[in-house]
Amino acid sequence: MSVPKYEVKDISLAPYGREKIEWAYRNMPVLRAIEAELIEEQPFAGLKISVSVHVEAKTACLARALARGGADVALTGCNPLSTQDDVAAALAESGMHVYTVHGDNEEEYIKHLKMALDFGPDIVIDDGGDFCMLLHSDMKHLVPGLMGGCEETTTGVKRLEILKKEGKLSYPVIAVNDARCKHLFDNRFGTGQSVWTAIMATTNLIVAGKTVVVAGFGMCGKGVAMRAKGLGAKVIVTEIDPVKACEAIMEGYQVMTMDEAAPLGDVFVTVTGCKDVIVGRHYDMMKDGAICCNAGHFDCEVNIKELASMSVAQRELRHNVMGYELKNGRTICILAEGRLVNLASGDGHPVEIMDMSFALQAQSARYIAAHGKELAIDVYQTPEVIDNRVAEILLRTKGIDIDVLTPEQELYLNSWDF
Ligand SMILES: NC(=O)c1ccc[n+]([C@@H]2O[C@H](COP(=O)([O-])OP(=O)(O)OC[C@H]3O[C@@H](n4cnc5c(N)ncnc54)[C@H](O)[C@@H]3O)[C@@H](O)[C@H]2O)c1
Numbered sequence: 001m002s003v004p005k006y007e008v009k010d011i012s013l014a015p016y017g018r019e020k021i022e023w024a025y026r027n028m029p030v031l032r033a034i035e036a037e038l039i040e041e042q043p044f045a046g047l048k049i050s051v052s053v054h055v056e057a058k059t060a061c062l063a064r065a066l067a068r069g070g071a072d073v074a075l076t077g078c079n080p081l082s083t084q085d086d087v088a089a090a091l092a093e094s095g096m097h098v099y100t101v102h103g104d105n106e107e108e109y110i111k112h113l114k115m116a117l118d119f120g121p122d123i124v125i126d127d128g129g130d131f132c133m134l135l136h137s138d139m140k141h142l143v144p145g146l147m148g149g150c151e152e153t154t155t156g157v158k159r160l161e162i163l164k165k166e167g168k169l170s171y172p173v174i175a176v177n178d179a180r181c182k183h184l185f186d187n188r189f190g191t192g193q194s195v196w197t198a199i200m201a202t203t204n205l206i207v208a209g210k211t212v213v214v215a216g217f218g219m220c221g222k223g224v225a226m227r228a229k230g231l232g233a234k235v236i237v238t239e240i241d242p243v244k245a246c247e248a249i250m251e252g253y254q255v256m257t258m259d260e261a262a263p264l265g266d267v268f269v270t271v272t273g274c275k276d277v278i279v280g281r282h283y284d285m286m287k288d289g290a291i292c293c294n295a296g297h298f299d300c301e302v303n304i305k306e307l308a309s310m311s312v313a314q315r316e317l318r319h320n321v322m323g324y325e326l327k328n329g330r331t332i333c334i335l336a337e338g339r340l341v342n343l344a345s346g347d348g349h350p351v352e353i354m355d356m357s358f359a360l361q362a363q364s365a366r367y368i369a370a371h372g373k374e375l376a377i378d379v380y381q382t383p384e385v386i387d388n389r390v391a392e393i394l395l396r397t398k399g400i401d402i403d404v405l406t407p408e409q410e411l412y413l414n415s416w417d418f
Helices: 010-025 029-041 057-068 085-095 104-116 131-133 142-145 154-163 180-203 221-232 241-251 280-285 304-310 351-374 384-397 407-413
Strands: 048-052 073-077 097-099 123-126 148-151 173-175 213-214 234-238 267-270 289-296 313-316 320-325 330-335 379-383
Touching: 010 057, 010 085, 029 057, 029 351, 029 384, 048 057, 048 104, 048 131, 057 085, 057 123, 073 104, 085 097, 097 104, 104 131, 123 221, 123 351, 131 142, 131 148, 131 154, 148 154, 148 289, 148 351, 154 173, 154 180, 154 379, 173 351, 180 221, 180 267, 180 289, 180 330, 180 351, 213 221, 221 234, 221 267, 234 330, 280 304, 280 320, 304 313, 304 320, 304 330, 313 330, 351 384
Parallel strands: 048 073, 048 123, 073 097, 123 148, 148 173, 173 379, 213 234, 213 267, 267 289, 289 330
Antiparallel strands: 313 320, 320 330
């Protein structure tokens, strides 16, 4: 299929996008250091890389670093509401293949993913596994040309692990999400901060004194709960994993079921990677004005279809705040259509967080470019050397030294007979 060079909302938005990209770039020292090497060594020369990641300024810096390293890059989104049209325009104007429009419906969203794949990539970078899903269904014919891929988030890695378990995985992938410099920072501190930035900006309400219910106490949920507590909220955690539930108790949170939490919460944040975490019976128990939002990858955690079917009226109460009036006279507020709130109703993670995540992505893509043809089909951890390098560069940019093991200490740590 012949595809146009770009499909974006409005190319004249490019100057605004360029400004956003330059602001992000000046605050991404780790990615800049990696980019300098890519420019020098051109490891992607002659390669095509397709990227499906939230199209906003930090992602633009990643895509540009890959292009500056010699790649021909095609970019699309990984969520229809997180695309920033001005950033997409700036990249398209710079000559990159860009296929995404903010607010794409399901059909257009898939069409744009397919356009970015029809480009014929050697390497794919996924966030949530939508490329991977297409490459294992409608677009299988592209797999023989693929060297490998990288996956950015927990939900995508889970999809890969299932494919592997079922013996269906068809190309090697690096689970960038599982690198220490990714999930320890991005999922916890990034989601922790950006979810509250988005909720506060979207609602203009105070968090202090409210009861916040966080569903899921994984890497992201820990961050969301920690920041809610710091802002003065009373925090309730819901979980399905008994160990995580105990961890939440030790952190000082109340732990209960969603059925018990539903009547108590003022703000609900789901971040489980699961579906139907908040459903009809929960809405019926909630207070008037209860706010529900989702920070997990897909928009199936807060069941909005059910809410819509049981509501007597729906009205946008404020930009990105949809009010659903129930028969009991109460109104439930859904932020950003239940899509991941920090990206659909905000700018996503802080720049410094994505600096680390995307420095990992750029290096992992480089690893695939260097080794892809030799790699067996599997899900790989990010090589430790890549993970450590990101932290080392970050410390260097902050002028911070850390201790180094003496030979005696090294021997001691590697001995059993001391
Ligand atoms: N919003 C963002 O910017 C952002 C960033 C990173 C990851 N994510 C996404 O957030 C989701 C969670 O990621 P994570 O890294 O925290 O995953 P994780 O696996 O570390 O944590 C998920 C937690 O949810 C719990 N859980 C699962 N089903 C549940 C249910 N029905 N009710 C209550 N708890 C349940 C699990 O036991 C687990 O503790 C994923 O979809 C991931 O892709 C979002």
